Amino acid sequence: MSVIGADWEMVIGLEIHVRLDTNSKLFSGMKASYGASPNSQVSFLDAGLPGTLPVINQKALDYAIRFGLSVDADIPDVTVFARKNYFYPDLPKGYQISQMDDPIVGKGHLVITTEDGEKTIEITRAHLEEDAGKSIHDKYDQFSAIDLNRAGTPLIEVVSEPQMSNAKEAVAYMREIYTRVTHLGICDGNLQEGSFRCDANVSVRRAGETELGTRAEIKNLNSFRFIEKAINHEARRQVQILESGGTVTQETRLYDADKDQTRSMRSKENANDYRYFPDPDQLPIRITAEMISAQKSRMPEFPDAKVRRFVAELGLKKDDAELIAHDQAMAAFFESSQQASQAKADLNAKFLLGEFSALLNVQGAVIADSRILPEAYAGLLDAMADGTISRKVAKQVLDEMWGTGQSAAQVIKDQGLGQISDASALTGLIKKLLEDNPDQVASYRGGNEKMFNFFVGQIMKQTKGQANPVQTKQLLEEFLNE
Amino acid sequence: MINLSIRQMADMLTTKQISVQELNGVYHDRARQFNDRTNALISVYEELCAREVMQAQDLLGKAAHPLAGIPLIHKDLFCTRGQTTTCGSNMLEHFIPPYDATVVSRLSAAGMITHGKANMDEFAMGSSNEHSAYGPVANPWDLSRVPGGSSGGSAAAVAARMTPVATGTDTGGSIRQPAALCGITGIKPSYGRVSRYGMVAFASSLDQGGVLAPAADDCGLVLSAMSGHDPLDSTSARRPGWAWQKPESADLTGVKVGVIQDWVDGLQDEAIKQLTLQAIETLKAQGASLIDIHLPHADLAVSAYYVLAPAECSSNLSRFDGVRFGHQTAQAQNLEDLYRRSRSEGFGEEVKRRIMIGTWALSSGYYDAYYLKAQKIRRLISDDFRQAFDQCHVLACPVSPELAFKHGEKADGVSMYQADQFTIPASLAGLPCLSMPIGHAAGLPVGLQLIGRYYDEQSILAVADQYQQLTRHHLQVPEAFL
Numbered sequence: 001m002s003v004i005g006a007d008w009e010m011v012i013g014l015e016i017h018v019r020l021d022t023n024s025k026l027f028s029g030m031k032a033s034y035g036a037s038p039n040s041q042v043s044f045l046d047a048g049l050p051g052t053l054p055v056i057n058q059k060a061l062d063y064a065i066r067f068g069l070s071v072d073a074d075i076p077d078v079t080v081f082a083r084k085n086y087f088y089p090d091l092p093k094g095y096q097i098s099q100m101d102d103p104i105v106g107k108g109h110l111v112i113t114t115e116d117g118e119k120t121i122e123i124t125r126a127h128l129e130e131d132a133g134k135s136i137h138d139k140y141d142q143f144s145a146i147d148l149n150r151a152g153t154p155l156i157e158v159v160s161e162p163q164m165s166n167a168k169e170a171v172a173y174m175r176e177i178y179t180r181v182t183h184l185g186i187c188d189g190n191l192q193e194g195s196f197r198c199d200a201n202v203s204v205r206r207a208g209e210t211e212l213g214t215r216a217e218i219k220n221l222n223s224f225r226f227i228e229k230a231i232n233h234e235a236r237r238q239v240q241i242l243e244s245g246g247t248v249t250q251e252t253r254l255y256d257a258d259k260d261q262t263r264s265m266r267s268k269e270n271a272n273d274y275r276y277f278p279d280p281d282q283l284p285i286r287i288t289a290e291m292i293s294a295q296k297s298r299m300p301e302f303p304d305a306k307v308r309r310f311v312a313e314l315g316l317k318k319d320d321a322e323l324i325a326h327d328q329a330m331a332a333f334f335e336s337s338q339q340a341s342q343a344k345a346d347l348n349a350k351f352l353l354g355e356f357s358a359l360l361n362v363q364g365a366v367i368a369d370s371r372i373l374p375e376a377y378a379g380l381l382d383a384m385a386d387g388t389i390s391r392k393v394a395k396q397v398l399d400e401m402w403g404t405g406q407s408a409a410q411v412i413k414d415q416g417l418g419q420i421s422d423a424s425a426l427t428g429l430i431k432k433l434l435e436d437n438p439d440q441v442a443s444y445r446g447g448n449e450k451m452f453n454f455f456v457g458q459i460m461k462q463t464k465g466q467a468n469p470v471q472t473k474q475l476l477e478e479f480l481n482e
Numbered sequence: 483m484i485n486l487s488i489r490q491m492a493d494m495l496t497t498k499q500i501s502v503q504e505l506n507g508v509y510h511d512r513a514r515q516f517n518d519r520t521n522a523l524i525s526v527y528e529e530l531c532a533r534e535v536m537q538a539q540d541l542l543g544k545a546a547h548p549l550a551g552i553p554l555i556h557k558d559l560f561c562t563r564g565q566t567t568t569c570g571s572n573m574l575e576h577f578i579p580p581y582d583a584t585v586v587s588r589l590s591a592a593g594m595i596t597h598g599k600a601n602m603d604e605f606a607m608g609s610s611n612e613h614s615a616y617g618p619v620a621n622p623w624d625l626s627r628v629p630g631g632s633s634g635g636s637a638a639a640v641a642a643r644m645t646p647v648a649t650g651t652d653t654g655g656s657i658r659q660p661a662a663l664c665g666i667t668g669i670k671p672s673y674g675r676v677s678r679y680g681m682v683a684f685a686s687s688l689d690q691g692g693v694l695a696p697a698a699d700d701c702g703l704v705l706s707a708m709s710g711h712d713p714l715d716s717t718s719a720r721r722p723g724w725a726w727q728k729p730e731s732a733d734l735t736g737v738k739v740g741v742i743q744d745w746v747d748g749l750q751d752e753a754i755k756q757l758t759l760q761a762i763e764t765l766k767a768q769g770a771s772l773i774d775i776h777l778p779h780a781d782l783a784v785s786a787y788y789v790l791a792p793a794e795c796s797s798n799l800s801r802f803d804g805v806r807f808g809h810q811t812a813q814a815q816n817l818e819d820l821y822r823r824s825r826s827e828g829f830g831e832e833v834k835r836r837i838m839i840g841t842w843a844l845s846s847g848y849y850d851a852y853y854l855k856a857q858k859i860r861r862l863i864s865d866d867f868r869q870a871f872d873q874c875h876v877l878a879c880p881v882s883p884e885l886a887f888k889h890g891e892k893a894d895g896v897s898m899y900q901a902d903q904f905t906i907p908a909s910l911a912g913l914p915c916l917s918m919p920i921g922h923a924a925g926l927p928v929g930l931q932l933i934g935r936y937y938d939e940q941s942i943l944a945v946a947d948q949y950q951q952l953t954r955h956h957l958q959v960p961e962a963f964l
Contacts, residue, residue, distance in 0.1 A: 044580065044581060047806060048801040048806065049579065049580075049581075049807070050561070050567075050569075050574070050577075050579075050682040050683070050801065050802075051559075051561045051579065051581075051583060051678075051679065051680040051681055051682050051683070052679070052680075053678060053679050053714060053715050053716065053717075054716065055713065055714060055715075055716050056716065083797050085796075085797050085800060085844070087800065087803060087821055089803075089805050089817065092801060092805075092806060093800065093801045094797070094799075094800020094801045094803060095797050095800055146805075273845050273846045275796075275797070275841065275844035275845055275846070275849075276844075276849075277793060277794075277797070277844050277849070277853060280685070280686035280687035280717075280794050281683075281686045281716065281717065282716045282717065283716060283717055
């Protein structure tokens with residue numbers, strides 16, 4: 001078989017469904033939380049009762065606008081809801097309220113980074129729509145069960161141009177969108193609960209061709225790992241078909257993660273004619289400049305910008321900056337502690353990624369609910385920075401702070417962990433050490449510089465680590481070289 | 483007693499010349515007595531709602547409440563909590579809504595007392611009230627003839643004085659045409675004036691709730707109470723409320739009445755033409771100045787309407803699928819069979835015809851040619867009216883090109899569609915319009931239509947009331963129902 005990349009190229013476009021983290025549904029005031037007992041969150045409208053009417057959830061509009069702004073998209077003056085008509089038992093009204101001609105988010109773009117560098121991916125549009133209910137076919141013998149809790153919950157569907165040319169780019173794009181919607185605070189990002197899922201349109205063509213091949217759509221991918229495997233598998237399947245002289249059918253396929261293969265769900269011939277038309281139950285919605293500026297003011301700093309700032313303004317190493325900036329909670333913690341502290345940002349970053357993260361790991365906690373608040377942690381950083389304690393002792397103090405809730409200063413005072421920075425005390429110890437070890441002194445003075453560390457170690461041992469290492473080294477050098 | 487206006491009844495109730503029970507007892511008896519002959523009501527409440535009676539007495543005890551204690555019939559597509567709401571269909575034979583339509587709750591809050599639900603063409607589709615699963619309605623002026631439709635039950639009930647007032651709905655003429663054929667006054671307000679919440683939808687962009695009663699003054703009082711913005715209906719207008727003000731004199735000096743002369747000239751029925759011209763002459767004699775108006779695109783209205791209304795209905799009626807409520811077939815083999823049989827058994831011929839037309843008009847490949855073109859015509863017609871209203875305050879024109887016809891005379895639904903030619907244009911433009919009685923031809927009532935500027939119900943009701951101050955056509959009651 002020929003090689004994708006050399007003989008064949010892939011063309012991938014993604015439709016990503018983002019569940020908006022609003023309190024209530026898109027058109028009814030009913031709660032939209034996940035995991036409630038079946039059919040316990042269903043309003044008359046959600047059940048499709050005759051006479052009920054949709055009323056737009058303003059928050060969902062705001063969230064969609066916020067997303068649009070985050071990908072530099074055009075936000076139109078007027079947006080229109082449309083009905084997508086089809087029959088299914090988990091679709092109570094017999095139509096889904098979605099958008100067709102005038103989506104709330106127009107053309108936008110974002111930049112993805114892969115091993116091959118940066119690439120701009122254009123976003124065709126993003127529209128608001130209500131989710132359907134859930135059909136459960138495997139619970140009862142004779143019946144299918146319907147749970148309408150999900151019916152009417154708000155989604156935005158983000159449609160990309162077919163501009164990704166391998167699965168890695170698709171994953172990078174999906175991650176970038178994921179980062180945006182979670183940083184924007186409009187999606188809880190829970191992949192298992194289906195808060196973020198994706199349909200991938202995949203086609204292949206011979207290298208160098210410009211016409212698009214026939215595409216297949218792989219439905220409902222909700223993991224970054226599966227999407228990569230599913231796309232690669234699907235592309236291989238299409239190449240195999242084309243190379244053996246066949247033609248690819250335009251169809252919808254499902255990915256089976258267990259078998260690592262896709263299978264046909266329905267072909268284009270069997271596709272529904274959805275008979276889209278503007279929803280006559282709602283007037284066109286005017287998007288005002290105020291609505292847009294309100295969302296602009298809520299635009300957070302995204303990780304890529306944060307990394308640049310951490311490096312340029314705070315002097316972090318790029319790797320450290322990346323690690324912190326991509327974890328929203330950690331970045332917030334880092335920034336608040338840095339503001340409250342005199343310590344260098346680099347020390348903060350190193351300690352946060354090292355000792356602090358290790359502690360969280362041991363405690364099975366996440367930084368968002370750390371028992372040590374950024375301000376208390378800043379106190380610990382200051383104690384390190386001004387030489388009161390060493391980094392090694394700081395780890396010990398940190399553990400104590402976690403356990404007791406005490407401040408760093410309190411722990412250091414109670415346990416007598418303050419560093420010996422008193423020159424006279426250290427001088428005494430060093431003099432005594434050199435007297436007691438004349439052979440080692442001679443060896444060092446004879447040119448064995450490694451011996452220096454022996455003396456440092458001995459002082460640390462004698463002071464149980466409380467000697468100020470910098471000062472110790474300075475004094476040792478003075479005495480040994482005199 | 484049966485020819486008292488609402489104001490007169492309210493006066494008697496306030497001055498305790500009659501009790502709420504006595505007044506309602508009269509109409510309760512008449513409703514039961516005459517329903518065999520007219521079949522105007524699908525349900526006649528056995529007992530009056532004690533809560534409503536108490537509410538009325540409470541209100542009467544306080545201040546002036548013009549509607550407290552006044553009997554009322556609702557068209558059977560207004561959802562009434564705990565009371566069957568059939569929409570004239572087998573599909574909803576046993577449907578008991580868990581909520582009240584906004585119209586119902588507002589009139590109930592105003593102290594009106596509901597006596598039952600009126601017959602109608604199934605899902606408000608029809609102009610003769612022959613398309614009801616609960617049998618045809620007889621016109622009280624000639625029981626062998628139709629009362630018009632789709633609010634035929636409401637119109638017949640008022641004409642036979644089984645109730646002093648009834649609610650109706652009008653999509654393309656469903657209040658005005660039966661009001662004309664039954665010799666009473668009926669008003670369809672501006673689109674957005676009355677909440678559609680709880681009104682089972684036929685064509686959402688056209689449907690409006692309204693009132694049928696003997697006199698314009700009665701209509702004005704009830705319409706004021708049921709109108710106003712409703713947060714549950716996104717299409718209800720966010721405009722200040724309105725209270726009907728009855729003109730003090732019959733003087734029409736300064737009022738410019740636009741006469742749609744080519745509609746009058748085109749009337750085939752000479753008697754209707756003569757009565758129409760006479761009524762217009764009366765307005766002139768009262769001081770109105772007459773202006774000749776031409777609506778260039780109005781002859782396209784029927785064609786556009788019979789694309790748009792069925793398109794919306796095909797989608798609105800999708801929820802009746804036999805899954806959650808409404809008729810469910812007893813013998814489904816599988817899901818598709820469940821849909822097919824439940825809908826085939828539940829819907830009548832006219833409803834099926836319109837669902838088919840609408841589905842076809844929205845289907846891929848036809849949408850632009852039909853639905854979009856019809857929308858364009860709709861805008862052109864609105865523009866025609868806008869220009870007309872630059873020259874006049876109200877428009878006067880015929881309601882129906884013919885008198886009430888015999889049951890079964892028009893076997894084919896499509897030939898009935900032309901009966902709506904004079905009522906549809908104002909519906910497409912969303913304008914307020916009414917029909918008022920202007921005399922009898924061959925013993926059958928004839929109406930005149932008045933159309934107003936958007937949101938100017940006051941003007942058309944005022945002109946009608948001023949006409950009625952000088953005439954007695956609206957007070958005629960068929961002999962058999964005296």
